[in-house]
Amino acid sequence: MQISLTQAIYKNFLGHAPDWYKQVIVGFLILNPLLFTFVSPYLAGWVLVLEFIFTLAMALKCYPLQPGGLLLMQAIIIGMTSPxxxxxxxxxxxxxxxxxxxxxxxxxxMKELLLYLFTKLLINVKNKRALSLAFIAASAFLSAFLDALTVIAVIIAVGMGFYSIYHKVASGKDFHHDHDHSSDDDVEQPSRDDLENFRAFLRNLMMHAAIGTALGGVMTMVGEPQNLIIADKAGWDFGEFFVRMSPITIPVFFAGLLTSYVVEKAGWFGYGAKLPNVVRNILSDYNTHMDEQRxxxxxxxxxxxxxxxxxxxxxxxxxxxxxxxxxxxxxxxxxxxxxxxxxxxxxxxxxxxxxxxxxxxxxxxxxxxxxxQGLFKPVIEWVLSYEGKTQLVLFYLANGALSMVSDNVFVGSVYITEVTTALHNGQITRDQYDMLAVAINTGTNLPSVATPNGQAAFLFLLTSAIAPLLRLSYGRMVYMALPYTIVLTLVGLAATYFGLYELTDTLYDLHWIEHHNAAAGVPAAPSPH
Structure with missing residues (x-):
C-alpha cells in the first residue's frame, strides 16, 4: 500500500518510537520558541531541562540522542545558548x-578476563546477599581508584557475558554458536520463566554495582571528575582529600552496605531475586567447558x-x-x-x-x-546568604537536588567556582571554604543516585545495550535506587551537620590546617570552636 510523502516523513521521524512519543517531541519543538520569545527565557530554559530529562526517562522508547539533539539544536537556533x-x-x-x-x-x-573472574565469583558465592555485598563493595573499591564510568563499563561487560551465555543455551544453541540475544523468539517455556527471573537477578546486581560506584567514587579525588576539580581548587592531595571526606564517606559506605543487605533480605524495591538453578547449572557448565577448551x-x-x-x-x-x-x-x-x-x-x-x-x-x-540562562544562580545566591552549619546543610542539599536534575560534574564545578570566588573576595574564611568544599563534593555524589541523569555512570547504564535486555528502564532505576537515595542522603546529611566541625577541630589539634594554610599562603585562623 502506497503512502503519501507526508506520511512517509512522519513514519521516518524517530523511527519505531510510539506515535504519542513523536507527538510529544513535536509539541516540545512548537512550545519552546513561543515560551522563549513571548513569556520568559528563564522559564523556557527550565522547560528545556525538564524536556531533556523526559527524553532520558523514555530511553527505552527512543534513544535520547535524537530527540534530545533536536531540542538542543532548536535551543541554539533561538538563542538559548551558542555553538x-x-x-x-x-x-x-x-x-x-x-x-x-x-x-x-x-x-x-579485557572482557575475557573479567568474565572468567566474575563467573567464578557467581558460581562459588551461592548466597545472594553475600554476592550483592561483594558486588557493591568491589564496585566501591574500584571506583575509589578508577573512574566510576570505567567500573560500570566493567560491570556491563560482565552482565552482558552472563546474559548472552544463558540466552544462547535457552534458545537451543551451544556455547560456540553465533546468536542474537536481543530476541526471545526461540526461548520457550519453562526457559522463558527462568529468563525473566535471571533478568531480575542481573538487574539487582547491576543496580548494586552502580550504587557501589557512587559509594567509592565520593571518597577519593580520582573517583569522579568533579572530585578532581574540587581537589585542584582546594589544593588537596590524594590523602588529604580522603581524610577530609571521611567523616561523611565512611558512615555512608557502611550505611550503603547495610541497605543492600536489608533490601535483599526483605525483597523490597525489586531486589531479592534469586539465580535460578538451571541458570547456575548452565553457567557452571560454561565455566567447565571453557576450562577444558582453554x-x-x-x-x-x-x-x-x-x-x-x-x-x-x-x-x-x-x-x-x-x-x-x-x-x-x-x-x-x-x-x-x-x-x-x-x-x-x-x-x-x-x-x-x-x-x-x-x-x-x-x-x-x-x-x-x-x-x-542562569538557571541555578538564584539557588546559589540563596545558599550563600546563610552561615555556619545551616550553610553546610543547605550546600549539601542544594547540590544534591540540582545534581538530580542536572549533572553532578557540572553542579560541583559551578558551586566550587562560586565558593572559591567568595574565598578570594574575603566573604568566607579558609576553614569555612574547606568544609563547604566537602559539602559540595558529597552533595553532588550522594543524593544524585536518585536519577540516572544525576551521575554519568548511571546514565551510561541506562543507555547501554544491556538495559533493554534486562528491562531496566528510567523509572525502574529510580524505583530501585530509592532506598539508597533515602539512606545515603540522610546519613550524609547527618554526617555533614555533626561531623565536619569536629573534623576541623581535630585537624587543628594535629596542626594540619596550619601547615596547609601556610603552604597555600593563607593566614592562620582560629579553630571554629
Whole structure:
C-alpha cells in the first residue's frame, strides 16, 4: 500500500518510537520558541531541562540522542545558548569524552578476563546477599581508584557475558554458536520463566554495582571528575582529600552496605531475586567447558590481560596520565597481546561507547543553556546568604537536588567556582571554604543516585545495550535506587551537620590546617570552636 510523502516523513521521524512519543517531541519543538520569545527565557530554559530529562526517562522508547539533539539544536537556533559555548563545555570536559571513547573500548578487550573472574565469583558465592555485598563493595573499591564510568563499563561487560551465555543455551544453541540475544523468539517455556527471573537477578546486581560506584567514587579525588576539580581548587592531595571526606564517606559506605543487605533480605524495591538453578547449572557448565577448551595461548591472553589490569589500576590511582589516555594504552596493549589487529575487529569495541559519547556532548549543550540562562544562580545566591552549619546543610542539599536534575560534574564545578570566588573576595574564611568544599563534593555524589541523569555512570547504564535486555528502564532505576537515595542522603546529611566541625577541630589539634594554610599562603585562623 502506497503512502503519501507526508506520511512517509512522519513514519521516518524517530523511527519505531510510539506515535504519542513523536507527538510529544513535536509539541516540545512548537512550545519552546513561543515560551522563549513571548513569556520568559528563564522559564523556557527550565522547560528545556525538564524536556531533556523526559527524553532520558523514555530511553527505552527512543534513544535520547535524537530527540534530545533536536531540542538542543532548536535551543541554539533561538538563542538559548551558542555553538561556541557548547564547544567550550565539551573542551572543558574533554577528559570525560576521551574516557568514554577509549576506556570503555579498552574494557571490551579485557572482557575475557573479567568474565572468567566474575563467573567464578557467581558460581562459588551461592548466597545472594553475600554476592550483592561483594558486588557493591568491589564496585566501591574500584571506583575509589578508577573512574566510576570505567567500573560500570566493567560491570556491563560482565552482565552482558552472563546474559548472552544463558540466552544462547535457552534458545537451543551451544556455547560456540553465533546468536542474537536481543530476541526471545526461540526461548520457550519453562526457559522463558527462568529468563525473566535471571533478568531480575542481573538487574539487582547491576543496580548494586552502580550504587557501589557512587559509594567509592565520593571518597577519593580520582573517583569522579568533579572530585578532581574540587581537589585542584582546594589544593588537596590524594590523602588529604580522603581524610577530609571521611567523616561523611565512611558512615555512608557502611550505611550503603547495610541497605543492600536489608533490601535483599526483605525483597523490597525489586531486589531479592534469586539465580535460578538451571541458570547456575548452565553457567557452571560454561565455566567447565571453557576450562577444558582453554589452550596455552588462551592462558597467555588471560595473564596479559591481568597484567594490563594491574597497569590500569596503578595508572589511574597514580594519575600518571589523563584517564582517556590510559584507556588508549589499554587498547594498544590488550589488542597487541591478544592478536586483535584487524580494523573491523577493533571497530566492535567502540559500538557501545560512541552513541553515549554523542549523547553526552548533547548534554554539555544543555549545560551551556543552564549557564547562559542562569538557571541555578538564584539557588546559589540563596545558599550563600546563610552561615555556619545551616550553610553546610543547605550546600549539601542544594547540590544534591540540582545534581538530580542536572549533572553532578557540572553542579560541583559551578558551586566550587562560586565558593572559591567568595574565598578570594574575603566573604568566607579558609576553614569555612574547606568544609563547604566537602559539602559540595558529597552533595553532588550522594543524593544524585536518585536519577540516572544525576551521575554519568548511571546514565551510561541506562543507555547501554544491556538495559533493554534486562528491562531496566528510567523509572525502574529510580524505583530501585530509592532506598539508597533515602539512606545515603540522610546519613550524609547527618554526617555533614555533626561531623565536619569536629573534623576541623581535630585537624587543628594535629596542626594540619596550619601547615596547609601556610603552604597555600593563607593566614592562620582560629579553630571554629
Amino acid at each position: 561556541e559555548h557548547m564547544y567550550h563545555e565539551i573542551k572543558t570536559n574533554i577528559s570525560v569524552v576521551l574516557l568514554l571513547i577509549f576506556m570503555v573500548a579498552g574494557i571490551y578487550f 589452550t596455552t595461548r588462551d592462558n597467555a591472553r588471560l595473564i596479559a590481560q591481568a597484567l594490563i589490569g594491574i597497569w590500569l589500576v596503578v595508572g589511574l590511582a597514580g594519575h600518571y596520565a589523563e584517564v582517556g589516555l590510559i584507556g588508549l594504552s589499554v587498547i594498544v596493549l590488550a589488542t597487541a597481546m591478544s592478536g586483535v589487529i584487524e580494523e573491523h575487529a577493533l571497530g566492535k569495541a567502540f559500538e557501545e561507547a560512541l552513541p553515549f559519547t554523542a549523547l553526552l556532548c548533547i548534554f554539555f549543550g544543555i549545560v551551556a543553556v543552564i549557564i547562559d
